[in-house]
Each structure stands twice: as C-alpha cells, then as structure tokens.
Amino acid sequence: MGTIYQGPPPVIQDLKVTLEDTSLVFPAQETQRKSMFLSNIDQVLNFNVQTVHFFKAHPDFPPEIVTQKLKNALCELLVPYDFLAGRLKLNQGGRLEIESNAAGAGFVVASTEFSLNDIGDLVYPNPAFRQLTVQSLDSLGPDDQPLCILQVTSFKCGGFAVGLSTNHATFDGLSFKLFLQNLASQAAHKPLAVIPCNDRQLLAARSPPRVTFPHPELLKLKIPVGTDFNPPVFDRSQEDLDFKIFRLSSGHVSHLKEKARIGATNPATTKITGFNVVTAHIWRCKALSCDAGDNQDRLSTVLYAVDIRPRLCPPLPPSYSGNAVLTAYATAQCKDLEEGPFSRLVEMVSEGAARMTDEYARSAIDWGELYKGFPHGEFLVSSWWRLGFAEVEYPWGKPMYSCPVVYHRKDIILLFPDIDGVASNGVNVLVALPAKEMEKFQTLFHKFLA
Template sequence: MATLSPNPAMQDIKVAYQESTLVFPSQQTPKTSLFLSNIDQFLNINVPTVLFFSANSDFPPEIVARRLKMALEKVLVMYDFMAGRLKWDSQSGRLEIDCNGAGAGFVVASSEFAIDEMGDLVCPNLGFRQLAVQTLNNLALNKIDDQPLCILQVTSFKCGGFAIGMSINHILFDGIAAKSFQQNLASQTFDNKPPPIIPDHNRRLLAARSPPLITFPHTEFFKPDLRLPDLLNKQELDFKILKLTPNNINFLKAKANTARIATTFNVVAALIWRCIALSSSDDKNDRVSTLLNAVDLRSRLDPPLPREYCGNAILFARASANCGDLEKWRFSKAVEMVAEGIDRVTDEYARSAIDWLECERGIPCGEIIVTSWLRLGFDEAEFPWGKAVCFGPVVNNLKSLCWVFSGVDGVNVLVQRPVEEIERFQFHFHNFFERIS
C-alpha cells in the first residue's frame, strides 16, 4: 500500500550557528549586468534543499566546511552572477542580476542531535529549515536587496555526520542547471580536478521575438493585478510525503491503460491532481482545478538549447478539469490530459508563451504546480567524502508547489496544503488505491 509519511513533532533540531559570512570569487570577475529571460522573471523564489552525509573519519565536518568554502570561492569565478544581486532596471521594467561580486553566503553550524535521532530524513521535518537558512541575519546587510542569491550551509551532527544545505534563488537556474552547478562545486572540493561542465550563460537564447508573436492562448499564466496568485499564498500549511513503491507505480500505470502516456511522472502527476482537486472544501461539482507541470525546454526548441544552458529553461504544461469530472472519470482520462498538456509544449508554443510574457508580464496560474526531480540525481554528485545518503527539498510556504523525487525504493512526493485540506487529501489518496476503477 502506498503511504503518507506523518510530520515528525521535532521542529527544532537545536542548531547553533558558528559562522555566517560572505564568500567572494577567488579571482576578479567582470562587473556586468546579466539579462534575465521572461521565464526567469517570475521565478523569484528561494528553493532550499539539503543533502545528508554519513560520518567520514578522513573528512570531519570542519574539514568539509573548509573545503566547501574554498570550492565555492573557485566556482564563483565560473558562476560570477551567483555572487551578484538582483536589481530592477526602471528603463526596461525588468529584473536583472548586477554581477557586482557582492558575494554568496556561507554558514557553518552544528546540531545537538545525531542524524539517526531525526527519524526518516525524507519526511518534511520543519526543523530541517534550520539546515538551509535563507538569509544572513547577523551581517550588516542594509536591506533585502543586499541578501545573497545563494547560501550554502554545513551543519555537523554529534554522530560525526553532517548536512550540506543550499538555499538558491530560482532565478539563478532551473533543476538541470542546478545539478550542473552542484557537479562543478563538488569537483572543486578535490585537488586539481577540472569542472566537468562549462555552463552556457547566454539567457538571450530565450529572449522574446521582436516583434512578439503570440500564436496560442496561454491560460497557464495570468496578470498578477487580476487576483492574488496561489503561488504566493501565506496560509498555515501542513506537509506530507507520499511514498509510492514500484508496485504502486505499476498499479497507477495499469490504471492509465495506455503505454505511451503512462510514464512514471504522468501517472504520479495525475494522482496528485486528483487528490488535491477533491480535497478542497469548495463544491467540487462546480469548481475547475488546474494542474501545471514543469517541462524542460532544452530538447523541445528548434534548434535545441545547449544542454549546458544555465538559466530557467522551463515552462508549464496545463491541464484543467471540473473537479466532479475528475472524481467520475477513469484514471486514464486524467493521465491523458496530463500527457496532452506536456505534448502541447512545442517550439512554437514555447516561443509564443515567452512572447505572451513579454507583453503581459504574467505569472503561473494553477492550483497545483508539479515539478519533477526524478532524473536530476542531486544525490549522485561525488565529493571526496562520498555521496549523500539522502537528499530532498526543504518545506516552504508555497502551497501550490509539489516536488516529485526519487526515494530509497520508489518515488516520493512532497505535498504542501492548508491544514484543513490534509485530512481530506489523505482520504482520497488511500481511497484511490482501494476503490477506483
């Protein structure tokens, strides 16, 4: 049976912060402004993640912190914009990154607990937010604009193990570019090892056409002056991890009943959509639920973007349905709609969406936004002290976002919903595996 992991009661893992500082590129970097695409513009949110490592007698946490700090200094030469700051260009009416060398953040901390005292590391333990701080509060930073766009944190545990937390503004890059950054960072923790990937920083590859040419309706976006976006919702949330075993995934694929569309992501996204749509307190017979799935554009454009593209090369594939229909339909219908939305994102569709954003300056419009980390392999980066034993996103307060990522055995999904919806969500999740035809 698929399971929902409960939240641990522990919300304070007794972290003490020993060092909180700015780290600068090891060499002088050019003072320039980095153009941000229309996709980058609406992704101004922090994404905290954490990797856990077992104790290694050759690399105690203090050595790890020293090596990681030096590696960050070196890699910031290649990624100079990560040491910059966001600024608003009043002439163009756009955000850009001022590559001013103001520095990335670096934090060293310790916890009073051992790793095995914190239970299942994949569970959305609120205390893990202490392992990836999002601001440097003890520095004389005058305003929010002074805060670094990237903060790395090394936290040691009493067992000798440690965690590496990363809080990175999504404007810097998407998952694929973040994985490349992580690989390059890991390479610099070795002696005299070259970076494996040379990032392509040309974000004008995703600039709007001149003049813009909008050839599709883009209901996956809306203008933010029309209503408050769900993405920025500040309700009190509860958090759950869906744990889906290989048998659960095979069950979902069998229910989808179509081999071409029954990918792991498609069936998991359809399940999340259905359960969240039915868990709302609104009258489900009259309400429309919209699912947005993050789609990588690199291979969908003509010509394709370089695999090394360092920015946000993602758009959202939309699927909408009446909640009452979602409840009545066979599961295969919901999966088909997920697949159709993803197939819709062609080169021309993507260019049209970028042009729409140029004209309307909209933001994503969906009750649920699902993003997949299944193939990114953030836990595969090789450091001198080995690979991470566990990796996962850290909970935040963005109720629309759901992350799909690999588990020890199967697939995990982080779901973040208002407190009053979680019980209904659990009912529909369990009921699906028991009763749906």
C-alpha cells in the same frame, strides 16, 4: 505494495544550531564586471529556494576538512558562475537583472548538539531543517544580499549537512544539479563536470513579441504603471493546514502505469511515465477533495513544469544555467475526473507536456514580455523526484539524502524521492490541506489506487 500514508514521526523541533562563522567568499580569479540579462522565465522567480544535503561521517573527511574544501570549491565556481557572486538590480528600464560585480557569495559554518541519528527520518519534511540554511546575511542591507549562501552544519556524530539557499532566478532544478556536480568536482580538485552556458539571451523574447496561443495557464495582473512588482508564483495561503506524506512504492507506480494502459485511446502518443501517472492520480484526488459545494461541473486545472531545453529549435544546450522550465497544464470537469477512465487523465497530462513545442514556448516567453503575471491554476505539482541531487558524488561520498526545505502550501503538491534515491523508483507525495479536505483527499488517494 507497502505503506501509503505516513503519519508524522517524532521530530526534534529545534536542532540547536549555533552559527560559528559567517563570511563572504569571492571569485578565485578576477571576473569581468557586467550586467546579466534575465529571461522572462527568470523574472518571476525572484525568491529563495533552500536545499539540504545530509552526509554520514567519513573518517578521511571530518567536517572541518569538508568545510575548507567546500569554501575553496565555491571560490573556484564563482569564476564560471560569476553571476552567482553578483547582486540583483533593476536596470534603467525597470527590468530585473544581475549585476555581476564579484560582491561575493555567503558562507556559513555551524554546528548542532545532535547527531544525525537523533533527528530521525530525513525524508519527513521537518520544519527545523530551516535551521540548516541561511537565507540572508544580517551584516548586509536588503539590496546587497548574496544570490547564494552555503552553510555547513556539523553534527556530534561527525556527519554534516550542507545547506544551500539560492535565488531561483539563478537556477532551475536541472541547472542546480549541474552546479552541485561542479561543486563536487571542484572539491575533489578535478576539472568542471559541466561548463555552464550562462547566455540567458537564448530565451529572450522575440522582437516584436508574438503571442500565438491563448495561454490559459498564465494570469495577467493589472499593475499600475511605474510600479515595481515581482509577483509570487502563487499566493501564500494563511489557512491552517494539515500536511501528510503519501509514499508510493515502485509497485504502486507500476500499478498506476498498468491502469493507464488499460483503455488508452492513444497508446502510441501517450507517455505513460511515472510522473504522468502520479500527477494524474494526484489531480483527481485534489480536485475532488476541494470543499466547493457541488463539484461536478467545476473545472479543475493542474499545472506542472516541463523542461524546454530539448523542445526548442535549435535545442538549448543541456548546460544552460538559467531557468528553462515552463508550466504545462491539463483542465477537466470534476465529473470527468471522478467518472472518466484513469487512462484519459494520464492522456491529458501527457498532452499538456506535448503542447510545449518550440512555438508554444516562445509564445509563452513573449507573453511575459507583454504582461505582468504568473502561472495560474488550481494547484501546481512541483517535482524534485528525478532531479538526482542525492546521486552527486563528492570526495566524501554521495548524500544520505537531499531534499528541499519545505514551506507547506495548499496550492503546491511536492514530489520528492525516497531515501533510496532515484534507484528505488518510489516517490513521496507531500500534501498540505485544511483538515476536512485532507480527510477526503486521503480517502480518495486509497480508493483510486485500488
């Protein structure tokens, strides 16, 4: 069924990127100055996310033409996405919001001495890809940083990379995909692919807040009164970590689905999806590789994101531009993860997502109104697998590959697509662990896949 573990290929650690021009771009038309409410989901996501989108050379679209088209497209988009040209601020009550003040988005033009062929396997998370995005502009102060910075880096071969750094408070993965579709449509001088719904009040807490579930997936923090604090979703580990990619082919995923069907006690209600079976497989391996002495009675909790747009009553518009993803969870003792049937683990992952009803989601949002805190579990499975960034059709074609810029974290396992995109049904699993745990994880990954 193909190679499972991929060792690190030779990678260029310095792409020798030269920043040729850095500027601010502004909305193409005058926009209304206003403050934008941010939901309690947006509130805890005040950090930057970077993605890189690689494109082959195109005879009709050399990098300088692409650069101008993207610059113009971004200016046009800053009208329907007026908040993206704004700045984060705290209101008088100390709550984070966006001041839509047309202060501008960042635009960077860069070049590298290398060709795309020189940098090798695009799927492999090369730390040097960080050079293809800019997170902040040195010319601006810390309180005046753009919420979006787009960088076009041209390669010697005529190919190029489009790097985007956006504050996570602006988009989740699904709404960012719609933003990319709109960027592509504006670059082609076409109407917007999707008109964004920017009303974040749709996810406002109820008044008064009503927390109707215990929410063990959320951790309260004791913050002194008057303290301005935006917690990280997970603490960044300072440990020395090995990282490896485990490639699951479509055949592997089909095999895991078949294993899940055998012995399933609730076949009618359990969703045996690719995501659910891969998450269950990872959960078992991660929990049992933990170096915690006698693991048998230890509880392990896996967290994973669930899109709440279709789960609310009434449903959120699919075009909702903010963060509409909440954290689902599954918890089990390690001995059950080791000895229990795989079908039961998949059922627990499926049940975790099914738990996310309208009332549960509203309760979680209300919890965020009452407490400072963030998702809490042993680790999070963060999936870029089915987002389809590489399916976006630009005037110069689809990307060769689209990927997040990866920062290795023990408590986050990333799923991202293979080079053939969502059509291949294969998935890459990026794991970062201390050496001893990684060795055990790799052994278990093979053992439980058999």
